[in-house]
Amino acid sequence: MVDVSQHELVPEHTLLEDDELEEVLSEYDIDSTDLPKIKRTDPALPDEAEAGDVIKIVRDSRTTDQSIVYRLVVE
Numbered sequence: 001m002v003d004v005s006q007h008e009l010v011p012e013h014t015l016l017e018d019d020e021l022e023e024v025l026s027e028y029d030i031d032s033t034d035l036p037k038i039k040r041t042d043p044a045l046p047d048e049a050e051a052g053d054v055i056k057i058v059r060d061s062r063t064t065d066q067s068i069v070y071r072l073v074v075e
Contacts, residue, residue, distance in 0.1 A: 004043040005043060005044045005045070005046075010044045011044075011057050011058055011059040011060070012057065012058045013044050013045055013046060013055050013057050014055065014056050014058075015046050015048060015049055015053055015054075015055060015056075016053070016056050016070070020056075021054050024054070024070060032052075032054055032072050035054065035070050035071060036069070036070075036071050036072070037071060037072050037074045038055060038071035038073055038074070039073075039075070040073055040074065040075055045073065049073050050073065051073055051074055051075045052073065053072075053073045054070055054071070055071045055073060056068060056069075056070055057069045057071060
């Protein structure tokens, strides 16, 4: 079976640690539930991601070199 998360077109998905998450939430003055959602069944997610975790996604960008977005994992 093919591991979709390793495909060259899939951006980097990393699980945020608690301290990193607190920094992000305080920087934007939001709660984790305010973040856009991503389903736990998404094949690009790290295997250890569980509902309630926050994922950092780093994409290549033509204008800013890299674009960073955050998603809340949901069932």
